[in-house]
Amino acid sequence: MSAEEPQAxxxxxxxxxxxxxxxxxxxxxxWVPIAATxxxxxxxxxxxxxxxxxxxxxxxxxTMAGLVVVFGLYGFLSWWFTHYAVTDSELRIRTGLLFRRxxxxxxxxxxxxxxxxxxxxxxxxVAKLRLDVIGTEEKDELAFLDExxxxxxxxxxxxxxxxxxxxxxxxxxxxxxxxxxxxxxRELVVSLLLTLSVWxxxxxxxxxxxxxxxxSDSPWAAAVTLLPIxxxxxxxxxxxxxxxxxWTVAESPDGLRLDHGLLDRAHETVPPGRVQTVKLVEPLLxxxxxxxxxxxxxxxxxxxxxVPVATREAAQDVIARVLPGADLAALEFSPSPRAGSRWVVxxxxxxxALAVSDDLFAARHGRLCRRTxxxxxxxxxxxxxxxxxxxxxxxxxxxxVDTGANGTVTARLRPTPEATTLLHAQAAxxxxxRATARPDRWMT
Numbered sequence: 001m002s003a004e005e006p007q008a009x010x011x012x013x014x015x016x017x018x019x020x021x022x023x024x025x026x027x028x029x030x031w032v033p034i035a036a037t038x039x040x041x042x043x044x045x046x047x048x049x050x051x052x053x054x055x056x057x058x059x060x061x062x063t064m065a066g067l068v069v070v071f072g073l074y075g076f077l078s079w080w081f082t083h084y085a086v087t088d089s090e091l092r093i094r095t096g097l098l099f100r101r102x103x104x105x106x107x108x109x110x111x112x113x114x115x116x117x118x119x120x121x122x123x124x125x126v127a128k129l130r131l132d133v134i135g136t137e138e139k140d141e142l143a144f145l146d147e148x149x150x151x152x153x154x155x156x157x158x159x160x161x162x163x164x165x166x167x168x169x170x171x172x173x174x175x176x177x178x179x180x181x182x183x184x185x186r187e188l189v190v191s192l193l194l195t196l197s198v199w200x201x202x203x204x205x206x207x208x209x210x211x212x213x214x215x216s217d218s219p220w221a222a223a224v225t226l227l228p229i230x231x232x233x234x235x236x237x238x239x240x241x242x243x244x245x246x247w248t249v250a251e252s253p254d255g256l257r258l259d260h261g262l263l264d265r266a267h268e269t270v271p272p273g274r275v276q277t278v279k280l281v282e283p284l285l286x287x288x289x290x291x292x293x294x295x296x297x298x299x300x301x302x303x304x305x306x307v308p309v310a311t312r313e314a315a316q317d318v319i320a321r322v323l324p325g326a327d328l329a330a331l332e333f334s335p336s337p338r339a340g341s342r343w344v345v346x347x348x349x350x351x352x353a354l355a356v357s358d359d360l361f362a363a364r365h366g367r368l369c370r371r372t373x374x375x376x377x378x379x380x381x382x383x384x385x386x387x388x389x390x391x392x393x394x395x396x397x398x399x400x401v402d403t404g405a406n407g408t409v410t411a412r413l414r415p416t417p418e419a420t421t422l423l424h425a426q427a428a429x430x431x432x433x434r435a436t437a438r439p440d441r442w443m444t
Contacts, residue, residue, distance in 0.1 A: 018083040018094075022126045022144045025082075026075035084142055091131070091157065093140060109134045110161040111271040112255070112301060113154045117147070119263040129154060132271070132301045139302070158254045158269075177252040181318055183308055188244055191293075191309035194285040196368070198236050205229040244308040249318055256321060258306070270306065274299050275322050276379045276403035278306075280315065280372040287370070294319065297405040323360075323376055331355040331362055336413035340394035344413060354399075354411040359433070361401055361426060363411040373409040375401055378433035383426045385419050392416075399423060401430075 074097075083094045091105040112132035121127060126144035133140065145153065155174040192198055208229060213222035245262035256270040277297035286292065292315045294307040306322065307315055316328045333353035341349035351367040362374045380401045387397035397419040400410040414422065 112269040115267040117265040177250040181249040183247040276405040340396040341413040377429040380430040
C-alpha cells in the first residue's frame with residue numbers, strides 16, 4: 001500500500017462512502033451452509049448414503065458440483081450485500097441477504113476497538129475488527145478487512161470517539177504507545193506448572209476414565225468420560241499458553257493496549273475510565289515466588305484479563321495506569337475477627353480481610369487461591385450491609401458494594417459496629433468521588 005492509500009481509505013470512510021469487506025470474506029461466509037449440510041449428513045447418515053448410492057455416478061458428480069456452486073454463491077451474495085460506512089456521528093453496518101439488518105453504532109458510545117488476526121487470516125493478510133459499545137453485551141464486528149485498512153479504520157474510529165472532527169481524525173492516525181510489560185514464554189510456562197488446578201485436571205484425566213471402565217466394563221463409556229476432561233485440560237494448559245503467549249501491555253492515549261496470541265493474534269484495548277474492578281489472583285504456589293494474575297471488570301466489555309502472570313511490583317505499576325492515583329502498596333488489610341467469624345465460616349474465615357483507603361475499597365478472600373478485589377470509590381453504584389440470623393448472633397456482618405459492570409465486591413464477616421460505620425462512610429465516599437472524578441474521555 002502506498003503512502004497515499006491509508007489517507008484515501010480514511011477520507012472515503014469519513015465522507016460516509018459505503019465500503020465492502022475484503023474479497024476473501026466470501027470464503028468465510030461459505031462455511032455456514034457447509035456446516036449445516038455436514039450436520040444434516042451426520043444426523044441422517046444412513047438415509048443420505050442410501051440416496052446417494054442409488055444415483056448414477058454422473059449425477060453424483062453433478063450434485064457435488066451443484067453444492068459447491070450453492071455454497072460459493074451464498075458466500076458471495078452475503079459479502080455483496082454487506083456494507084459499512086462511517087458518518088459524522090455513527091458507524092453503519094448493513095448485512096443480510098434475505099433479512100436486512102442495519103446496525104447504527106454511535107461513535108461517542110464506542111469504548112474499545114479490537115483487531116484480531118486468526119492464524120489463516122494472518123496468512124491471507126486480513127484482520128477482524130471488533131467493537132465494544134457501551135450498553136451492548138455482544139460485540140459488533142467487521143470480518144474481514146485488509147490488515148492495513150483495519151488498523152487505519154481503528155485509528156480513525158478511536159479518534160472520532162475521542163471527539164475529534166472528521167477532518168482531524170484522519171490526520172491523528174494511530175496513537176503512539178509505550179510498552180509497560182511483556183510476559184516471557186518461560187514465565188507463562190512456569191505459572192502453568194505452579195497452578196494446582198492444572199495438576200488436578202491432569203489427575204482427573206488419568207483416574208476418572210479408569211474408574212468408569214472398571215465400574216461399567218465399557219471402553220466406550222471411559223472414552224466418553226475422557227473427552228470432556230481432555231478438553232478441560234487442553235483449555236487450562238496448552239489453550240492458555242497459545243492464547244496468552246507473548247502477552248504485551250502498552251500504554252497509549254486511547255487506553256492500555258493488549259497484544260497476545262501465538263496462532264491467533266489479538267490486539268485489544270482497555271478503555272480509560274471504564275474499569276470498574278481490578279482483581280489480583282494469587283494461587284498458593286505463586287505466592288512464594290511473588291507472582292500474581294490481574295483480572296478486570298470493564299463496563300460493557302468482555303475483556304477480563306489484564307496480565308496473565310507478573311511479579312507483584314510489575315502488576316502494581318500496570319494497575320496504577322488503569323486506576324490513576326491508586327497505591328496498592330499502601331493498602332493495609334485487617335482480617336476478620338476470630339471471635340465471631342470462626343463459628344460462621346470455619347477454617348476459611350482466615351482468608352477474609354478488608355482494606356479501605358481514600359480512593360479504594362478492597363476485599364480479600366480465599367486461602368488456597370487468594371483473590372483481592374479492588375474497587376475505586378467513584379465506581380461504586382450502591383452499598384449495602386447484610387446479616388443473617390447466625391451472623392447477628394455472632395456479632396458480624398457483610399458489607400457489599402455494587403459496580404457498573406454488574407459485579408459485587410463483598411467484605412465478609414466484619415464486626416457489626418464496624419460494618420455499620422463502613423456502610424455510611426462508603427456511601428459518602430462514593431458520592432464525593434463521583435463528583436470529583438475525571439470524565440471518561442480518550443486521548444486526553
